Amino acid sequence: MGTRLPDDPAPYFETHVFVCGNRRPEGHERxxxxSKxxxxxxxxxxxxxxxxxxQNVRVNQAGCLDRCxxxxxxxxxxxxxxxxxDSFAAVEQVLERHIQAGGRVRELMLPEA
Structure with missing residues (x-):
């Protein structure tokens, strides 16, 4: 799963960021x-x-990513x-350390499912 084949076209974007934009009814348990x-x-x-x-980065809104x-x-x-x-500061860290430097922002990473 997720394996690129040698004859696949090059990715259109180097990084694709999907930000959850799901909206549930007010007071939903999850x-x-x-709303955040x-x-x-x-x-x-x-x-x-x-x-x-x-360059070569796309930021999109996603539907529910199921980690509400x-x-x-x-x-x-x-x-x-x-x-x-959860903050503009978090965005800055991800842009600088993950996207630009190729590292990770461990303190902001979500735990495995």
Whole structure:
């Protein structure tokens, strides 16, 4: 699963960031990322990628990523690394340490399922 074949076309983006934008009814037992500010986080991240002139990165809103209790969350591909992005500072760390430097922000990574 997830294996690239030699004759596959090159990826269109080097990194694809999916930020959960799911909205559940008020008071839902699992909560939702949108009520925790994920839309502002996504908009901020998109703007910062553009401001920093980071090439080959796409930031998108996703539907429910099914990790509601841990959100607001995002997953970065092709690595499949999950982060809790609950502040603009968290976004800055992920942009700098993961996307630009190729490392990880361990303190923001979500636990394995």
């Amino acid at each position: 909560g939702c990322c949108a 500010g994920s839309e502002k986080i996504r908009d901020y991240m998109k703007a910062r990628v553009k401001e920093l002139k980071i 209790e841990l959100g607001p969350c995002a997953v970065l591909y092709p690595e499949g690394v999950w982060y809790k992005l």
